[in-house]
Every structure is written in C-alpha cells, then in structure tokens.
Amino acid sequence: MVDPSMIVGAAEYTIRPARPEDADPIAQIHVATWKQTYRDLIPPQAMVAANLAHRLEMWRGLLTIESLDKGYCAFVAESHAHALSGFVLVGPQRSERAAFADYPGEIMALYVMKDAQGRGLGRRLLSAGANELLAMGLDRASAWVLSANANARGFYERMGGREIATQTETRHGGVPLEEVAYGIDDLGAIVASTRG
Numbered sequence: 350m351v352d353p354s355m356i357v358g359a360a361e362y363t364i365r366p367a368r369p370e371d372a373d374p375i376a377q378i379h380v381a382t383w384k385q386t387y388r389d390l391i392p393p394q395a396m397v398a399a400n401l402a403h404r405l406e407m408w409r410g411l412l413t414i415e416s417l418d419k420g421y422c423a424f425v426a427e428s429h430a431h432a433l434s435g436f437v438l439v440g441p442q443r444s445e446r447a448a449f450a451d452y453p454g455e456i457m458a459l460y461v462m463k464d465a466q467g468r469g470l471g472r473r474l475l476s477a478g479a480n481e482l483l484a485m486g487l488d489r490a491s492a493w494v495l496s497a498n499a500n501a502r503g504f505y506e507r508m509g510g511r512e513i514a515t516q517t518e519t520r521h522g523g524v525p526l527e528e529v530a531y532g533i534d535d536l537g538a539i540v541a542s543t544r545g
C-alpha cells in the first residue's frame with residue numbers, strides 16, 4: 350500500500366523548467382548527490398569527478414539559449430520554500446552506436462537529493478523530461494547508469510527500461526568504470542503515470 354505521507358511529501362514540490370539562475374544550486378545538488386551515491390561504489394581516486402568548479406562551469410553553460418537551441422532541456426524539483434531538491438537533463442541522443450539507433454532521445458542526468466529520494470520526485474522529473482523529448486519528436490530514450498549503481502538500475506527498470514548496451518569509461522580520474530545503458534521504449538507511459 351502507498352504511504353500517504355509520501356504522496357503529501359512529493360506534492361510539496363513543483364517540477365518546472367530550469368532557469369539560468371538555477372545553475373549554481375543544480376551544480377551543488379549534482380556534486381553532493383554524486384558523492385553520496387558513489388562513495389561506496391567506486392574507488393576513491395575516481396571521486397575527483399565530484400568537482401564543484403567543473404560542475405558550476407558545466408551547468409552555467411548548459412542553461413543558456415545556445416544550449417537550449419541544441420535541444421538540451423533541464424527541469425528541477427522545487428519545494429514550496431523555493432529550495433531545489435533534484436533535476437533532470439534530457440536532449441537528443443549523443444551516441445552514434447547501432448544499439449542506440451532506435452533511441453533518438455537521451456536522459457543525460459537525473460539526480461534527486463538523498464533526503465528527498467523515494468517520494469516520487471525521480472518519476473516526476475523523468476516524466477517532465479520524457480514529455481519534453483516527446484514534444485521534440487524524440488519518442489524513445491536511453492540513459493547511462495554506472496553498473497554498480499543498483500538503486501538507479503532498479504529505478505530505470507521500474508520505469509520500463511531494458512539493458513541495451515554497456516561500456517567501460519575512464520573519464521573519472523582515469524579509473525575504468527563499467528556503465529550500462531537502459532533503453533526506454535514507452536516515454537508516454539511515464540508521462541501518463543504522473544498525470545492526476
């Protein structure tokens with residue numbers, strides 16, 4: 350049975366498009382949640398990726414007109430007290446690998462702060478991103494997840510995702526880390542699931 354307090358908690362948040370002035374709080378959520386999520390999953394030397402200056406630069410660049418023109422789109426979860434607790438970034442598929450040919454959209458990042466997880470915000474953020482991808486004519490999407498990130502894998506599987514590819518990346522401090530890509534065939538179902 351659904352715990353009613355969870356529903357009330359999630360309803361305290363609004364999902365809205367990210368604005369340029371959200372760049373700094375989004376970068377802070379990105380780094381803090383990244384550290385909390387990965388510190389027990391990856392070697393310490395790979396944690397260099399949790400660099401706030403790098404994320405600030407990235408998000409200040411992403412939330413610009415030029416970036417929007419390329420089809421990138423971000424949404425945030427904002428509490429009634431105007432604090433941000435999560436974000437999603439979606440856009441056109443970056444991979445040219447054959448496994449992604451049927452997935453013209455991509456969920457590039459989805460982060461909900463630890464204390465706000467498990468209340469439906471991940472689903473609502475993903476739904477906002479999915480809705481935007483569909484509006485752009487991108488009817489299916491993929492998402493990369495660290496293979497060791499069992500929590501996110503469970504989430505994407507619950508969202509209808511199925512494994513379509515793997516890769517080993519060394520961009521985090523030169524440490525090889527395996528990632529798995531999930532393909533989501535029915536973005537409309539995710540959008541429908543959050544419509545009251």
Ligand SMILES: CC(C)(COP(=O)(O)OP(=O)(O)OC[C@H]1O[C@@H](n2cnc3c(N)ncnc32)[C@H](O)[C@@H]1OP(=O)(O)O)[C@@H](O)C(=O)NCCC(=O)NCCS
Pocket residue numbers: 382386457458459460461462465466467468469470471472473493494495498499500501502503504507508
């Ligand atoms: C993964 C993440 C985005 C999920 O967000 P969340 O707000 O905790 O998830 P929700 O509460 O919206 O869960 C939505 C549904 O997925 C289910 N779910 C969530 N995690 C699950 C898991 N590990 N296994 C199975 N189901 C899961 C929930 O039970 C819920 O199901 P329901 O809507 O049918 O009741 C969030 O935990 C997070 O930000 N983690 C850290 C960062 C990260 O790993 N990001 C993903 C990689 S980029």
